[in-house]
Amino acid sequence: MKIPKPIQRGSSWRITVTFENKRYSATRDTAKECEHWASIKLLELKTGKVDLEQGIKPPYPFRKLCDKYYQEHGRHMRSARTIMFKIKNLDRIAPNIADKSIYDFKPTDIALWRNDRKKVVKVATLRNEHAIYSAVFTYAMKELFLIESNVWHTVTMPSKEKSRNQRITPEQQELLLKSLDWDGATTPENSKHFVAWAFLFAIETAMRQGEILAMRRADLKDGFVHLPITKNGESRNVPLSKEAKRLLSLLPVDSDELVPIDKVMCCGTWVRAKKRVNLPQINFHDSRHEAITRMVKVRKLPVEVLAKITGHKTIGILINTYYNPDAQDLVEMFNDSES
Structure with a gap:
């Protein structure tokens, strides 16, 4: 049955459908909403199971x-x-x-x-x-x-669990690189090498796993990586340290795709690697926590600049979730402020 055209009345739209000599009307904000309503209404009426006066509707699993x-x-x-x-x-x-x-x-x-x-x-x-x-x-x-x-x-859902504060020590970093069979200085050649490369690059840039896997050579600019689309739906520019530039220089130059593995392969390879060295508590995303904490400790970045680099719109999440200084870090910063 053909859907009739909605009629505009002032700032709203109205549509009327006829079924078995009975008329059914609805008013909506847009013509598209009217057409949606009409198509569903006619479908319900055609099933023969709907009695609008009794409020009965056909099953919709x-x-x-x-x-x-x-x-x-x-x-x-x-x-x-x-x-x-x-x-x-x-x-x-x-x-x-x-x-x-x-x-x-x-x-x-x-x-x-x-x-x-x-x-x-x-x-x-x-x-x-x-x-x-x-x-x-x-x-x-x-x-x-x-x-x-x-x-x-x-229905109320359980409150969020306490945010992770897992740090990655230099010793754990070396164990993971060893498990992934990459020395950190040669051109990556297989999936394990590229996962290791992505891990180090994440620690250096605070980029998310998906952002690293999506990078293309055209995204590399003079001193930064341009991310055209990120988790929050907006673009972002990530500055490159000397170490990040060194890591990029190790990648093959004959492909636009910088890290030629997908998320499924990356996750599977990472899980197997951390199990081999008995580090089940380390998630790939912990690299973002580690990177942000290091940026504050080493580079003394103010929070508003850090938020631009990491892409956080909510400063509270950045500070309370991703910045994870230990007690010694706090002591050092406190003493530095007095000198």
């Missing part, structure tokens, strides 16, 4: 909504890989709600899922999954106009 969300929205996001994983593994992550109709969701369903899930995953994982599934419902509410509110917002 959460699994189906998740698939639609990913295809139309999630796959275009920078976190597409994570979103796809959480949706693909819905049967394992959320078996009690995977096939439940979104119209039948109750806060108790989500609370039950939360309580079961936190027994097997960390709080950070639970909060991430909650955020993704909540975004799916928000999409259904604001883009598809299937529901009036987001039930996921009614």
Whole structure:
């Protein structure tokens, strides 16, 4: 059935559909929203299961909504890989709600899922999954106009865990390089070498793993690396130290792709390397903590300059999460301030 054209009335739009000699109308802010509403309304009416006067709606499984969300929205996001994983593994992550109709969701369903899930995953994982599934419902509410509110917002998630303060000592750094079979002075030749190179470059620049893997030769400028797109959606310029420039000089010059490995290979290689030297507590992202702490200690960078380098919009996160001085660092800085 053809969707009728919305009619503008003042600052809003109105659309009317007819089904079995009955007219159904809605007013929305834009013509696109009207067309969305009309297409869903006609689909509901055609099923023969909807009785609007009784408030009955056709079943719409959460699994189906998740698939639609990913295809139309999630796959275009920078976190597409994570979103796809959480949706693909819905049967394992959320078996009690995977096939439940979104119209039948109750806060108790989500609370039950939360309580079961936190027994097997960390709080950070639970909060991430909650955020993704909540975004799916928000999409259904604001883009598809299937529901009036987001039930996921009614259930409280556990508070964030204490921020990591893991530092990387010179001894640990050497052990990891040895495990990755790279001396830090020759041209990287295989995946282990490139992971080791990326690790050292991260410690020197405070760049994220994904930012390093995405670098291209055209991004290298005179004294800095230009990152055209970062985690927060904005570009950033990262100054290069002498050591960072030395590391870049070791890379092959015949490719635009500076680090020819993807995130899956990088993560897998890193996990195996740290297990070989019994350092399971060290995450690749800890290199960012170490880099930021060193920048403050060695270069005495003011926090506003540091934030520009690291890309933090919230100074509090930069200071409280990523700057991890030990007691001796604080003592030295305190004494330096008196001299």
